[in-house]
Amino acid sequence: MKRGDIxxxxxxxxxxxxxxxxxxxxxxxxxxxxxxxxHARSKGIGRARLIYVIDVFKFFRSYTVRKPNFVDLLIQWIMIGSYIKTSGRSIVRHKLFSAINIAGLAVSMSVGLVVIVFISDLMSYDSFHEKRDRIYRVITTNGSMVCASTSVVAGKKIDETLSGIEALTLLRRGFGGDVTAGPATLPISGLWADASFFKVFTFPLLYGDPATVLKEPYSLVLTEQSAKKIFGVTDVLGRSVKVDTLNYVITGVMKDIPKLSHLRFESLASFSTVELQKPDTDGGFMSWGSLYMNYVYLVLQKDSDPSVLQTSLDKISAAENRGLVDSKISLSLQPLADIAIGKKLVNQIGPVMNSAAIWILAGLAAVVILSACFNYTNLSVARAFRRSREVGIRKIIGAGKGHVMGQFLMESVIISLMALVVSFLLFLFLRTQFISLHSFLENLAVLKLTPGIVLSFIAFAIAVGIAAGIIPALLFSRINPNKVLKDASTLKLFRHVNLRKGLIVVQYFFSLIFITSTLVGYKQYSSFLAFDLGFTTENILNINLQGNSANAVIKELKELPEVEGASQSLIVMSLGHIYGLPMKYEKTNDSAGVWLNIIDEHYLPLHRHTLLAGKNFTPKQEGATESETIVNERLLKRFNIANSDPAKAIGEEVTIDGKKLTIVGVVKDFHYETVEDNIEPMAFRYFANTNYGFVNVKINSHDLPATRARIEEAWRKVDKVHPLDAKFYDDQIEQAYSAFSMMLKVIGFLAFLAVCISSMGLFGMVVFTTETRLKEISIRKVLGASEGKLIVLLSKGFILLLSIAAGIALPITYLFFDKVVLANFVYHDPIGWPEMLIGFLSVMAIAFLMVGSQTFKVARSNPAEVLKRE
Incomplete structure (x- = not known):
């Protein structure tokens, strides 16, 4: 391009x-x-054009905009009224095509409405805080691990040394226990928070002074709901309660926390209480590396720059890291708005939705909506012959391109608004179904309707209508009235048959990807649930001890005839819960982190772990010194213990968390984490005097509800405060993969919608095609063509389009699962062609039913009747 042509x-x-x-x-x-x-000379043509467009919009000011002419406005309103009236007549005249378009748009838009409300909820998280735009959380990076938490030291250093901070608060997880107020004892949970908490966050107090409620040690602030739970009333200021063994004074009662808050708690206890209970020498509470329980939030001053503050944080990290040997810790700021929507961090507080998952969900909904828009485009362009004369006459009497475009866009918008009414009713049903898909979603969103949401629904419907009608509007606006009124067969729109075919291929391409992905994913999900973990989980009930004595619970359970055996464990494995500590092998001076579980001598037999060499733990009296460990095969390979020979490894010594332990047994490798993870080095430890997290009970019963009732009765003999928290192992494994199951349900539902919408569009195209080819079919029948040949003639084009869509969609789906999705799952079933072909054959059968029913009807028509009308 020449410079003068720019x-x-x-x-x-x-x-x-x-x-x-x-x-x-x-x-x-x-x-x-x-x-x-x-700008074109200095910055390039592309940037110059962008700046030009921005300037055009920028000069849309009160002093540049022309005053509207009343006559022009009146004419425009008259034209809009004419558009509406004409569009209404067209919709009524073509009932079948209008019904197909309204149904397709309504079904697809209902999904869009759910996504709009869901994203609106996520965008509204923590929006009720007055200083939300200036609130940041200090997060910590330690190697490859990024934590939402940080150390108390970091919070105090920032508060003491950094300028530009209006307020800073320290929080800590772990407050809670059994609250005793009078004769009642109830469980309660919450956070430790310092005196500046209410300077940072906007949580209104019903009773108490926000500046002093958390100042003194043993101060307690309750939410409105927790105050009613404990006392039955909310005005409880000054009352005393006992939390486990400590007495607290209630200094404040706050309003209940909004659902769309990432901070959720029943109570707040003063942070100064923790400082009294945990002095500097106690477990490194005030150390730089103690960063897994504490959280720091701060409010920047209005003129502060976060990037300048980051430089100061880097200086603090550099100074404190001098005392570390094996790791380097760095601090950074996370805006409050990025907490609920962002990457999930270690020790995250509150629910988090990955932004990538939101984009995927919105993208899937957009594909379904576009499929319905393609239906509208296809059917509108297909009816070009019938509507071309209408457009030609309009242009002859003075309508311009803009008027024709306005007419067709108005028609598509009206259809979209009609579809909105139906889609809103579907939305009311889908809203509850979507929330109930997973407990995570119930905890994350409310999907509440507001006036702003309703307006966004209307704007969304108008946008969908414009998107659906823009291509037909552009094509019809270019019609030459002289040519179309002389000979409509010369209409250029008939050259767009490949466009219609391409849209059908795209529709079924996405439909096949959805349905095939559902089938492949379901097979993998089923294989995860039935996967051989290396130990048994059948009929094992895991009971959360909730701080009770394991021996006391087991004693009561053993009185039940349905209980075959019981063991103790710190964690329940193969669910994604992990616990690890550093280990060192002295002979090679090699050290690394290993996964751990603390168990008793009954655990391995109860779960049927395979012992390759050595023996089980030796029972010890309470208070005995820990001296033994049992390891898996992978640990021997990782540290090259006895050349990875299980028999020779017996008697070797390792150091775990500073304690020398003797290997007394080697178990066959099993899945400590979920199936998507590699088998890692793992060790069992045995503590005779540990409060274990769970009791594992082997059940043999033909009446599980009755057995559970007896177990609950035995539990109440030990704990009258906490309800029984017990789940069967197999149910817990299913729950561990529930996110995968939720995604399958979403994709499966979208697959169903996509196939329905595509099939409706195909049905409309078949109806139109067969109607326009009645004369041809009749002549062919007169010349001797059989009904079977006519069906093949009319349907082969559509079947070919579906085959093309399958030829593109199936390989892409296979590669996507093989190289992307399942690449993250170390142990998975190979993708088989049966599940790939089932989806294609199902869609083909539905399409053939749509095509065959109409073509059979036309093929059996009486040619004499048709030709007589011609």
Whole structure:
């Protein structure tokens, strides 16, 4: 392109002429063109055009916009009324095609409405805080691990040394226990928080002074709901309660926390209480590396720059890291708005939705909506012959391109708004179904309707209507009235048959990807649930001890005839819960982190772990010194213990968390984490005096509800405060993969919608095609063509399009699962062609039913009747 031919975007210039006052438009356009040429030389053509467009919008000011002409406005309103009336008549006249379009758009838009409300909820998280735009959380990076938590030291250093901070608060997880108020004892949970908590966050207090409620040690702030739970009333200021063994004074009662808050708690206890209970020498509470329980939030001053503050954080990290040997810790700021929508961090507080998952969900919904828009485009273009004369007459009597476009866009928008009414009813049903898909979603969103949401629904429907009608509107606006009224067969729209075919292929391409992904994913999900973990989980009930004595619970359970055996464990494995500590092998001076579980001598037999060498733990009396460990095969390989020979490894010594332990047994490798993870080095430890997390009970019963009732009765003999928290191992494994199951349900539902919408569009296309080819079919029948040949003739084109869509979709789906999705799952079943072909054959059967039913009807028509009408 020559330099003299470079011009700004024409549509932007036309927009400038449309809104700008006549007396200044020439000068303004000249100035903008002069700037455009200057930017084109210095910054390039692309950036120059972008700047030109921005400037055109920027000059849309009160002093540049022309005053509206009353007559023009009146004419425009009359034209809009005409558009609405004509569109209504067209919709009523073509009932079948209108019904197909309304149904397709309604079904697809209902999904869009759910996504809109869901994203609106996520965007509204923590929006009730007055200083939300200036609130940041200090997060910690330690090697490859990024934590939402940080150390108390970091919080105090920032508060003492950094300028530009308006307020800072320290929080700590772990407050809670059994609250005793009078004769009642109830469980309660919460956070430790310092005196500045209410300076950072906007949680209104019903009773108490926000500046002092958390100042003194043993101060307690309750939410409105927790106050009612404990006392039955909310005005409880000054009352005393006992939490486990400590007495607290209630200094404040706050309003209940909004659902869309990442901070959720029943109570707040003063942080100064923790400092009294845990002095500097106690377990490194005040050490730089103690960063897994504490959280720091701060409010920047209005003129503060977060990037400048980051430089100061780097200096603090550099100074404190001098005392570390094996790791380097760095601090950074996370805006409050990025907590609920962002990457899930270690020790995250509150629910988090990955932004990538939101984009995927929105993208899937957009695909379904576009499929319905393609239906509208296809059917509108297919009816070109019938509507071309209407457009030609309109143009003859003076309608311009803009009027024709307005007419067709108005028609598509009206259909979209009609579909919105139906989709809103579907939305009310889908909203509850979506929330109930997973407990995570119930905890994450409310999907509440507001006036702003309703307005966004209307705007969304208008946008969908414009998207659906823009291509037909553009094509019809270019019709030459002289040619179309003389011979409609010369209409250029008939050249767009490949466009219609391409849209059908795209529709079924996405439909096949959805349905095939569902089938492949379901097979993998089923294989995860039935996977051989290396130990048994059948009929094992895991009971959360909730701080009770394991021996006391087991004693009561052994009185039940249905209980075959019981063991103790710190964690329940193969669910994704992990616990690890550093281990060192002295002979090679090699050290690394290993996964651990603390068990008793009954655990391995109860779960049927395979002991390759050595023996089980030796029972010890309470208070005995820990001296033994049992390891898996992978640990021997990782540390090269006895050349990985299980028999020779017996008697070797290792150091775990500073304690020397003797290997007394080696178990066959099993899945400590979920199936998607590699088998890692793992060790069992045995503590005779540990409060274990769970009791594992082997059940043999033909009446599980009755057995559970007896177990609950035995539990109440030990703990009258906490309800029984017990789940069967197999149910817990199913729950561990529930996110995968939830995604399958979503994709499966979208697959169903996509196939339905595509099939409705195909049905409309078949109806139209067969109607327009009645004369041809009749002549062929007169010349001797059989009904079977006519069905093949009419349907082969559509079947070919579906085959093309399958030829593209199936390999892409296979590669996507093989190289992307299942690449993250170390142990998975190979993808088989049966599940790939089932989806294709199912869609083909539905499509053939749609095509065959109509073509059979036309093929059996009486040619004499048809030709007589011609």
């Amino acid at each position: 011009r700004p975007p024409r549509w932007a210039t036309r927009l400038l002429h449309w809104y700008c006052r006549a007396e200044i438009v020439e000068d303004l356009e000249g100035d903008l063109n002069e700037y455009f040429q200057r």
